[in-house]
Amino acid sequence: MNLFMLLLGCKPSSRHVEQHDIYFGIAERLGELVPSIEAYWPEAKGEIHVDAWRAVTKVGSYQISISEEPVNNRSLKLYFVNMGGYKPNDMEEYHYKEMVVAYNLEEAKEVAKETVFFKHHISPHIDDKYGIDVDDVYEIEELLPALFKGKYYVKIREEQHDFLKEDDITNGYFTMEILRDQLE
Numbered sequence: 001m002n003l004f005m006l007l008l009g010c011k012p013s014s015r016h017v018e019q020h021d022i023y024f025g026i027a028e029r030l031g032e033l034v035p036s037i038e039a040y041w042p043e044a045k046g047e048i049h050v051d052a053w054r055a056v057t058k059v060g061s062y063q064i065s066i067s068e069e070p071v072n073n074r075s076l077k078l079y080f081v082n083m084g085g086y087k088p089n090d091m092e093e094y095h096y097k098e099m100v101v102a103y104n105l106e107e108a109k110e111v112a113k114e115t116v117f118f119k120h121h122i123s124p125h126i127d128d129k130y131g132i133d134v135d136d137v138y139e140i141e142e143l144l145p146a147l148f149k150g151k152y153y154v155k156i157r158e159e160q161h162d163f164l165k166e167d168d169i170t171n172g173y174f175t176m177e178i179l180r181d182q183l184e
Contacts, residue, residue, distance in 0.1 A: 001152060004025050063158075
């Protein structure tokens, strides 16, 4: 089984612009998630699509896998951190979405901030200038739809060597029909 992270998009009938949300699900293949994706965002009325997705197998120096057995020694946890920020003269709130492994919520926030700063070469002074801050932080198992909770568990293993390939992020416009076709 795989842990999938998806960026969902849709334009509900009462909205002027496309809306987005992050969805986490567990399946062998991405297409198996279609029913739970549609149930997750019923206001989309079948007009939901995926703008980006990844199978989560590596976060930092940690290997991520899914177990059907409860995991012992749960001191380390997998977190999703959503950071938002602004740019001058731009009517947009930009978001940085990070997966981090940490012992608690506070550490997850700090690790995510360091990761974003490193990736974009942003100094802490620019953080103050542009107002980058943590909007949301969740333990992944809290975000899973009910049909996965208590059935699957996130397993975290630290790698001593950096042999694990970075997760690929696939971007595009994937309708539920396209995802269903992946099942054939």
